[in-house]
Amino acid sequence: xxxxxxxxxxxxxxxxxxxxxxxxxxxxxxxxxxxxxxxxxxxxxxxxxxxxxxxxxxxxxxxxxxxxxxxxxxxxxxxxxxxxxxxxxxxxxxxxxxxxxxxxxx
Amino acid sequence: xxxxxxxxxxxxxxxxxxxxxxxxxxxxxxxxxxxxxxxxxxxxxxxxxxxxxxxxxxxxxxxxxxxxxxxxxxxxxxxxxxxxxxxxxxxxxxxxxxxxxxxxxxxxxxxxxxxxxxxxxxxxxxxxxxxxxxxxxxxxxxxxxxxxxxxxxxxxxxxxxxxxxxxxxxxxxxxxxxxxxxxxxxxxxxxxxxxxxxxxxxxxxxxxxxxxxxxxxxxxxxxxxxxxxxxxxxxxxxxxxxxxxxxxxxxxxxxxxxxxxxxxxxxxxxxxxxxxxxxxxxxxxxxxxxxxxxxxxxxxxxxxxxxxxxxxxxxxxxxxxxxxxxxxxxxxxxxxxxxxxxxxxxxxxxxxxxxxxxxxxxxxxxxxxxxxxxxxxxxxxxxxxxxxxxxxxxxxxxxxxxxxxxxxxxxxxxxxxxxxxxxxxxxxxxxxxxxxxxxxxxxxxxxxxxxxxxxxxxxxxxxxxxxxxxxxxxxxxxxxxxxxxxxxxxxxxxxxxxxxxxxxxxxxxxxxxxxxxxxxxxxxxxxxxxxxxxxxxxxxxx
Numbered sequence: 001x002x003x004x005x006x007x008x009x010x011x012x013x014x015x016x017x018x019x020x021x022x023x024x025x026x027x028x029x030x031x032x033x034x035x036x037x038x039x040x041x042x043x044x045x046x047x048x049x050x051x052x053x054x055x056x057x058x059x060x061x062x063x064x065x066x067x068x069x070x071x072x073x074x075x076x077x078x079x080x081x082x083x084x085x086x087x088x089x090x091x092x093x094x095x096x097x098x099x100x101x102x103x104x105x106x
Numbered sequence: 107x108x109x110x111x112x113x114x115x116x117x118x119x120x121x122x123x124x125x126x127x128x129x130x131x132x133x134x135x136x137x138x139x140x141x142x143x144x145x146x147x148x149x150x151x152x153x154x155x156x157x158x159x160x161x162x163x164x165x166x167x168x169x170x171x172x173x174x175x176x177x178x179x180x181x182x183x184x185x186x187x188x189x190x191x192x193x194x195x196x197x198x199x200x201x202x203x204x205x206x207x208x209x210x211x212x213x214x215x216x217x218x219x220x221x222x223x224x225x226x227x228x229x230x231x232x233x234x235x236x237x238x239x240x241x242x243x244x245x246x247x248x249x250x251x252x253x254x255x256x257x258x259x260x261x262x263x264x265x266x267x268x269x270x271x272x273x274x275x276x277x278x279x280x281x282x283x284x285x286x287x288x289x290x291x292x293x294x295x296x297x298x299x300x301x302x303x304x305x306x307x308x309x310x311x312x313x314x315x316x317x318x319x320x321x322x323x324x325x326x327x328x329x330x331x332x333x334x335x336x337x338x339x340x341x342x343x344x345x346x347x348x349x350x351x352x353x354x355x356x357x358x359x360x361x362x363x364x365x366x367x368x369x370x371x372x373x374x375x376x377x378x379x380x381x382x383x384x385x386x387x388x389x390x391x392x393x394x395x396x397x398x399x400x401x402x403x404x405x406x407x408x409x410x411x412x413x414x415x416x417x418x419x420x421x422x423x424x425x426x427x428x429x430x431x432x433x434x435x436x437x438x439x440x441x442x443x444x445x446x447x448x449x450x451x452x453x454x455x456x457x458x459x460x461x462x463x464x465x466x467x468x469x470x471x472x473x474x475x476x477x478x479x480x481x482x483x484x485x486x487x488x489x490x491x492x493x494x495x496x497x498x499x500x501x502x503x504x505x506x507x508x509x510x511x512x513x514x515x516x517x518x519x520x521x522x523x524x525x526x527x528x529x530x531x532x533x534x535x536x537x538x539x540x541x542x543x544x545x546x547x548x549x550x551x552x553x554x555x556x557x558x559x560x561x562x563x564x565x566x567x568x569x570x571x572x573x574x575x576x577x578x579x580x581x582x583x584x585x586x587x588x589x590x591x592x593x594x595x596x597x598x599x600x601x602x603x604x605x606x607x608x609x610x611x612x613x614x615x616x617x618x619x620x621x622x623x624x625x626x627x628x629x630x631x632x633x634x635x636x637x638x639x640x641x642x643x644x645x646x647x648x
Contacts, residue, residue, distance in 0.1 A: 017284070019160045019162070020159070021158075021163045021165075021311070022159060023283055039313075041169075041310075041311065041312070043311045045163045045311075058416065059346045059413035061308045061345065062308070062345065077416065080415070081408060081412060084408035085409075095224045096225065096226045096227075097226065097405040098225075098226045099402035100236070100237035100402075100406040100407070101228065101237060103399070104236065104237075
């Protein structure tokens with residue numbers, strides 16, 4: 001489930017509010033809020049679309065988890081999915097890294 | 107033919123609602139919906155696309171990615187691709203449809219390459235087009251939908267269809283949940299591309315897929331088919347949402363004590379896993395993947411590794427607990443019944459595409475997994491968009507046409523307490539999640555479950571409309587309930603095991619059931635049977 005919007009990094013662009021398919025976030029006058037955490041389907045897409053690496057989705061789908069934001073930032077976990085799929089300038093080559101064709105037919 | 111005539115006309119924006127006038131309304135913004143919208147716009151229609159979530163992220167494909175039934179057009183390759191699936195599907199497929207879907211998927215996939223989708227190339231430099239990264243694919247589809255001139259309404263779930271005095275579909279109405287108002291689209295044709303129903307099971311990306319399109323189509327009189335093929339379960343880490351069953355081809359499965367579970371496997375042994383899960387925890391470890399395979403896995407599906415990297419588990423070297431999450435009719439093969447090559451349904455002006463439509467035509471009774479469903483979304487989306495645009499063109503002017511709302515459950519004030527979507531959804535889950543009810547079916551258990559589901563339906567249909575905050579949840583739960591009843595009524599009608607449908611009381615296929623099961627109805631759910639297309643062909647040849 002979505003656990004964190006890091007207030008230091010968030011620029012209140014509201015992209016997460018728009019792109020969340022299950023409408024988990026609400027806009028505010030500033031930083032959006034996680035308004036309906038229980039509706040999070042743990043699809044990681046808000047995190048992927050966040051241009052500031054300000055979001056963290058915990059892999060636990062059924063229950064909220066306590067998380068240590070400082071440690072996550074220290075370990076560069078925030079934004080790790082975006083980097084892995086090539087949605088950052090430095091990693092654009094990874095967009096065509098799919099090797100699924102080598103795995104089919106197993 | 108190819109002019110994009112721009113978005114639909116916005117008629118008014120009075121307090122509480124916004125009204126559009128369009129030729130074609132597409133409900134759903136996943137692969138099928140976006141292909142349908144682009145196709146309709148290219149055929150000259152003014153198009154509105156309304157998505158419950160955000161067109162580009164909602165649906166099973168956007169979060170997960172998918173393989174694609176993309177086969178080179180060499181005749182022997184096509185023949186092999188079709189033949190390899192027939193036994194699995196219980197011989198219920200239609201070869202004519204398989205061939206036209208292969209042709210259409212080839213064209214659409216190549217179109218994606220022309221649009222800039224970054225397909226990988228193999229070591230010889232040959233492009234590989236039988237797999238799509240979900241976020242990348244759907245981000246591109248959103249962009250192309252907008253460029254085609256389609257008006258996109260995000261966070262705008264449909265609540266009910268509109269029909270004219272002769273029962274022809276005339277549009278739909280719904281909520282704009284982030285704006286706190288309503289939308290109405292007056293349209294000459296509607297494409298249902300809302301996906302299947304995975305019953306809020308948290309299988310990756312599927313919680314927007316609650317059968318909403320089924321319910322509103324049924325309220326306008328649409329029929330369904332192959333709804334008994336609805337018991338697909340996917341493997342995921344017990345704590346997580348990432349269902350990537352392909353990767354479990356390299357797994358060993360063990361019980362609590364660490365003993366290998368005999369017969370358990372991702373393919374052909376998933377029922378063994380289901381039975382083992384009823385006894386206790388089951389663990390997987392991807393210990394059969396060599397270093398090269400591990401590298402390909404990492405490169406191909408970064409999201410598969412999120413639950414592991416973030417919990418400190420090495421899935422290749424350590425065992426982790428797994429579960430099976432219900433994928434229902436998302437990976438099943440049933441859905442709205444298609445009556446012709448344009449993907450028309452039994453309701454005039456109503457078309458269906460993607461997982462909302464039946465995939466029995468190419469899959470028979472066994473899931474095609476992502477591969478066939480992705481091919482179907484591209485193909486049926488293309489045809490449904492084209493068919494809807496042509497229907498709209500032939501209908502001509504609709505000035506002065508009266509439209510009537512067809513929504514039922516949860517939308518009107520009745521005599522009961524307000525519909526409680528959350529509680530109802532949990533009650534439906536209790537009937538469709540358990541393996542002993544849905545995976546392993548038997549007449550007595552199915553019958554008991556149906557009685558409980560029928561009871562829930564009669565309660566729900568007497569309930570008052572909930573307030574706007576709860577309205578969508580109520581309609582979603584009602585759609586899940588209706589879907590479960592079509593599934594189990596159809597499952598009772600098929601007294602054999604065929605495709606993915608398993609009956610403990612009839613464990614073998616029985617040639618007396620080499621036909622298709624149609625279903626429908628809301629207060630009274632009915633079933634009937636239809637012969638296979640191949641039976642029609644042989645009749646015509648005589």
